[in-house]
Amino acid sequence: MLGTPDSYLSRLRERAPRLNIYVAGERVEDPASHPVIRPSVQVISRTYELALQERYRGILTARGLRGDEVNRLVHVEQSVEDLLARAEAQRILNSAIGNCNYRCTGHDGINALFAVTYEVDQSRGTDYHRRFLAWLEAVQAQDLAVETAMTDVKGNRSLRPSEAVKSNPWSYVHVVERRDDGIVVRGAKMHITGAAIADEILVVPTRALRPEEGDFAVAFAVRPDFKGVYFVASWHPMDVMKRMASELGVEIDYPLPFGHRNNYLIIFDDVFIPRERVFMDGEAEFAGRLVEYFVAHHRAAGGPCKAGFADVILGASALLADANGVLKASYVQDRLVEIARHAEVMYATGLAAMVKGWRHPSGAYIPDARLANVAKLEAVEHLKEAVAVAADLAGGIAVNAPSARDLAIPGLGQKVAEAVRANEAYTAEDRLRAARLVQLWTAGPHLVGLVQGGGPPATQWAYLKADLSSRLDDLMRRAAELAGVRRGGAA
């Protein structure tokens, strides 16, 4: 069934008293009205609204486990058409919201766990897949907002997890106790987008593990209000801006209803997870597979995700150029075409990873890993260039805009407002709003977020290097044949 903003909000409100969320050292009483967190709540609400629109049926929605219509964000993709629809969904959401849609990692975690729990059960006779399906049915039935927490804080990178936890107990989430009715976990995850306001969080390992590292091979679903779960929000200058604009009552200084990306450090301080919510516990050799499936989805979707962002950058750049009074200049028009081109390349590489997706024995479809990794790297390259074009077109006002409060200085404010106007079709306030939107992209956290999200480029590079080494002999042999060389590819 498709959820609604209202049902999501009422769940969030109900949970609020039990949530431990901190922003800059202060506990958050009500996330839905907290100036720093509210925009992300609005993002999730918007994902419900958009899925209810008739024109997006079959794209933002799909047929769920029970055959009824469910939100694609909690759907297990089961065909290439599904994968392609998911790519569309990603672009539509991010283009409409102008921010991360917050639920995409949940989708990828669901799809990865669906496949891996099946594999583990086949190999080990466990019953993770059944448990997972039971959990997923409930999720689909209520259209819960799910997010996945993967990245451990790691501590000393040169140590294996079992060593690292000795000096730093939070470095990797791990099982510290196994009871009849469940497990107790400890550790911390970082860079977890929007986690505090999710309905459910899927916690999964961050890396491939060795057989003896079973305590780290743990996957489970947790509700944010479980005892011992703590969220510490990232505190980026734009968060501060958001909060202060709210305090000062000048929404123009941060006019973005959906905000920028909100991330959390999550501390699991000996959290009890009931057995039915545990989807992996000790099967270390499957941890790597789980990561692989997750990143195949996540990096493939990274293409249309960033294409959606580029759509916003394009529209915002044109809007500000218009407010600046230079939209029709041929230099501006040419640069806008460049942004449009960057958007399509990102979209295209994502689509390609989807169209070459493959059927997993569980019935799930998984994007092609090689193309998914390429898609991520292209997303980095092209979003960076789109941002650079936006910086070129913006004019200094994207970083030098005064506060809207300056427009109200007695005696001076009116003059400031006049000085700030350019194209007379836009008020000073509207020009400032357009500038703040461009500021988000050219001087905000998105570039780093993109580069690091789905794993830093070094990990994609490593994948492609390993992938090539398995193909190089064959390519050399064929080149040798073409040129009549007697040796080649024989390593």
Next chain:
Amino acid sequence: MLGTPDSYLSRLRERAPRLNIYVAGERVEDPASHPVIRPSVQVISRTYELALQERYRGILTARGLRGDEVNRLVHVEQSVEDLLARAEAQRILNSAIGNCNYRCTGHDGINALFAVTYEVDQSRGTDYHRRFLAWLEAVQAQDLAVETAMTDVKGNRSLRPSEAVKSNPWSYVHVVERRDDGIVVRGAKMHITGAAIADEILVVPTRALRPEEGDFAVAFAVRPDFKGVYFVASWHPMDVMKRMASELGVEIDYPLPFGHRNNYLIIFDDVFIPRERVFMDGEAEFAGRLVEYFVAHHRAAGGPCKAGFADVILGASALLADANGVLKASYVQDRLVEIARHAEVMYATGLAAMVKGWRHPSGAYIPDARLANVAKLEAVEHLKEAVAVAADLAGGIAVNAPSARDLAIPGLGQKVAEAVRANEAYTAEDRLRAARLVQLWTAGPHLVGLVQGGGPPATQWAYLKADLSSRLDDLMRRAAELAGVRRGGAA
């Protein structure tokens, strides 16, 4: 039915006495044995061989008009799966041959004419589509090698065709006489890959036309041995190398069985075209559409086409690095990954244009024009970079290799051979062969060929600019909503 190299060669030999082909001012008696043209004949033969391989069934082949298996190179694509298979086919062929497959323009011309003749008939009550189907059935039945001739020599670019032909009769192919049984055409086409050795040439307009330019809105099929058709081969340094290596009996100096790309200037000196071979005559407003459909196919296929080239560049670079004795160096290994990445981006953008292909009323499927244009531009960008990496890895021997004849200089040759060896697993001859293969890509005609083929980048840029102008208002309006700006996108 699938053709064979033998049947193609026997048709070519039969036709040879009537063909007017010139290479550097000399008439070619037998293309199949002429040193400059033979490699291209071998390419076309290879397209027949490969299509017969079981592993490529359904990719290099398809179900034809009569339901039997036909070569995909003469197939009308009728689904997204078809388009995707075509993309695969393109990469497979070019990767295997290490050169243009020569029949790809024929495919694109067939697909464009299939759709446009249908449109013209629907609109004008003509019977071009029936004629075209009759011709195509014969083509499919014999698996004829078809190529398309589109680019007119144009003459003075500042004149419209009707003006241009006054001072330069060859500038645009046009009808000079209409008879009961057919038409007489005059003009010249240039940059026509492999045309002289095709079984059939589809001649189509090069640009959109105005209503009064009906004489230039002419499309037809011609056999290369028709009276009045003259072919003048391009004469590139590599052609000269090919000819001289043959004369001197040192195949090592040009060891490439499939050569580099062979192009022709075709002069139509008042050629009579029988009515049944005429597929457009005067319907000027459809000329632009024909070009659009052709380039949508051609630019979309440009992605996997160049990915196939990049596969060869990658294999060849690794082979030469091995012959040079440096394959294992980490610098080399990292650069090879870069080539691999370039290959996949080109492939991906092409696939995306295919997967977003659309159904034409005739039943034909046509790749998405926006993504096809993006694919072409990415192909330019990434093949250029792949070539640059190859130039980096090659070592000077890619351009400074001596002739293999130097290895036979009495008294000195043995010393030269010793001096030329590096990795002892390769003979001097084999290192030279590997160097010549890399030379083809780093110091040969391919880069320009790629950049210009399917229309120069300026034409893709123009498409994307026009395309954006139709979308910009909407993107601005959405940005304005996001930022709360009251105006935006209202032009």
Next chain:
Amino acid sequence: MLGTPDSYLSRLRERAPRLNIYVAGERVEDPASHPVIRPSVQVISRTYELALQERYRGILTARGLRGDEVNRLVHVEQSVEDLLARAEAQRILNSAIGNCNYRCTGHDGINALFAVTYEVDQSRGTDYHRRFLAWLEAVQAQDLAVETAMTDVKGNRSLRPSEAVKSNPWSYVHVVERRDDGIVVRGAKMHITGAAIADEILVVPTRALRPEEGDFAVAFAVRPDFKGVYFVASWHPMDVMKRMASELGVEIDYPLPFGHRNNYLIIFDDVFIPRERVFMDGEAEFAGRLVEYFVAHHRAAGGPCKAGFADVILGASALLADANGVLKASYVQDRLVEIARHAEVMYATGLAAMVKGWRHPSGAYIPDARLANVAKLEAVEHLKEAVAVAADLAGGIAVNAPSARDLAIPGLGQKVAEAVRANEAYTAEDRLRAARLVQLWTAGPHLVGLVQGGGPPATQWAYLKADLSSRLDDLMRRAAELAGVRRGGAA
């Protein structure tokens, strides 16, 4: 004579009561202690400190008008060696401060006015040069902090200045009254770095003007505390962060003593300028020349300026990588080399513009305009790439760092601190500080600041296009000679 931080600060404090500076709508009482403005005051103080260091003598200092040692930031460059020393000075300052040095525009305005006042006097018999020298001697004697205000707010870009001021009186600074003892000016300048805390502001036209636009051809020196001068500070999220870190007493959240770039909108509300401070009034045909000389200096210096930034980006990226525990990874080491390379290219193009500088009849040396424009475009390109590498290496912590206040949450803070640690040689606090420094570059205002500073790329592009058109015939003629073509370059 060389100034000291103390003398600068005492001048600033003395002036404070008369300064009209607004930050987010509130009047600033004491700039030197205001959290948003203090860092820029510290930057200027640092320029004095550094110039006093013996090792920078002759680079950060020079021989002034009276032969004594003066700060190079108020020096008129009079040889190629001078220009080169200025390039060094720029890199040294920005590398040491990790921010704009705030006084560089003053230097460029001084150098441009020195030359142009000489020209005007030669041509018109005026005495601007003498007036300017008198002002400059005083500046050099006290080592005053000078900045130049060039960019007008412009209003409707499609109007000439004389039209624009009709609907928007602030659009261009212009003379509204001429008296015996001086002039009265009105208008607004924007994007003026650090202007409010300068000792002197040079106000100059923003563009070439037509003969009839004499009222806009006005250049003068103004003190920030002159009656009618108002400063409205830019209000960037990092400013808000700075202010809130100060309010909350957590300097770790904004640990940068020198801050990021501080810019102002300046409103000249009928300001009286005494005659001796007026250096151009009505000589419209010299306005373009003034802009040319200014940007030749400013764009040439942009190379070493951004090289200095890249030095900081490099050090900061390595520091954070070390705190993250990954400094020794070969992927990281390779990327650091890339940043180093970007730094040197920016430096090199700036040096080249200096070394090809030319002697103006006044005795001043001016960098080569062609190379200066190239230097600016390369600075945009390479700083963007350096930033992208920094974003790659940073890890998510560059944007997802929690507030240092989170480390003090009772009961939880210690756990947060442990979770935040990576390389054990760094405390949590130190890792956060390093992350905030990288944040400044990867998610702060610097990229846009760079792109727009010294004029947006469109202006450099326009220069290079005009420049080429004057050389193209000659280049074509030489190509024609080389290839034996009979025509070429005769256009």
Next chain:
Amino acid sequence: MLGTPDSYLSRLRERAPRLNIYVAGERVEDPASHPVIRPSVQVISRTYELALQERYRGILTARGLRGDEVNRLVHVEQSVEDLLARAEAQRILNSAIGNCNYRCTGHDGINALFAVTYEVDQSRGTDYHRRFLAWLEAVQAQDLAVETAMTDVKGNRSLRPSEAVKSNPWSYVHVVERRDDGIVVRGAKMHITGAAIADEILVVPTRALRPEEGDFAVAFAVRPDFKGVYFVASWHPMDVMKRMASELGVEIDYPLPFGHRNNYLIIFDDVFIPRERVFMDGEAEFAGRLVEYFVAHHRAAGGPCKAGFADVILGASALLADANGVLKASYVQDRLVEIARHAEVMYATGLAAMVKGWRHPSGAYIPDARLANVAKLEAVEHLKEAVAVAADLAGGIAVNAPSARDLAIPGLGQKVAEAVRANEAYTAEDRLRAARLVQLWTAGPHLVGLVQGGGPPATQWAYLKADLSSRLDDLMRRAAELAGVRRGGAA
């Protein structure tokens, strides 16, 4: 004294009977009239002509060892002004000739040996410097054409030289016998530009050596006609084109009087070198220094060298665009500006390496190594891009041009000529000539030549990596100070 083309030619003719030069297996009787070698002879002649032009005095010429005017190509640079003049000279020569000037390696070898022989003598009490000065005085007095041979053929790259020569005697040039009156050397050098037609060849080691590798630490001057010296020319397709255009009498097919780059494999088959010509023999620890000084000069000069090439690419692209009839299109004009910009960046980085040159104890000035390495890498990057733009603008005719012989086919030739014309201001022949000039750059050996010349990019990368590792601690320490981090740069 400045030489003349005539004196150079008479020396070459005198030497011809004793020269052992092979082109494609055939011995060359007279280099000055051999179709493949003649263009390079014309290049060297042109370097004499240009140096005699008054306008280049002090740039192409300098004050020599005896105080008289000498060609800068045989000059020891002794000030920054000298180094800058050398950069100018390099751009002037290459821009005028449209090819490698062939004598630049001689200059760099002279400069490196001047410094290193001084160092060796200071350290070892040898008298190499005196010997070298004697040789150099004679060279300057006659303005001899000198080239340097550095790159050994190396054989198996994984072996040290002393091992490599056991299996492959040619792998590294080395001393096989020491006599009272001189030494006997054996080995082979490859990629030696124009060596066969030089007056003198300086032979130097190719790499740093270990103390026990003294036999490989050998530097000397050899005349090409010494007994036992053999030259095998590279045999590139353009060489074949050159030869065949000459055979067929169609100079239009290869209309370039100065050709493309001509390289040689040189075999030293036990060549006796008289003592006075030996400038290093056994001082292994100085071999690396010699390479360093050489490449500092060569890579620094690589910037203006390629800027000169870009000048030609720019002129040629504009010329062909004009012949094609599209010069005025805005797309074309914008691309031409891009080439112009690439030229200036290459020039600028070279100039910077010069201006930061340093004084060697011998009195010689040597460019800054860091900037020289950066200049080389930028040259690779920007010439590649310039070539790509040329490929974009060229149109297919740059690779598909027919032979000029086709214009003379009886009955058909006139039609071909008409078909080939575009802009009527150019004859068909002239359009072909322009196309061939662009072909040289877009489909010729120059790109690889550039990338590999002065050492492949891997060597510059290695330099910059080593260089950074020595600076990184300091940069980190400064970043740590800026951000208040307590650790950083402490390894």
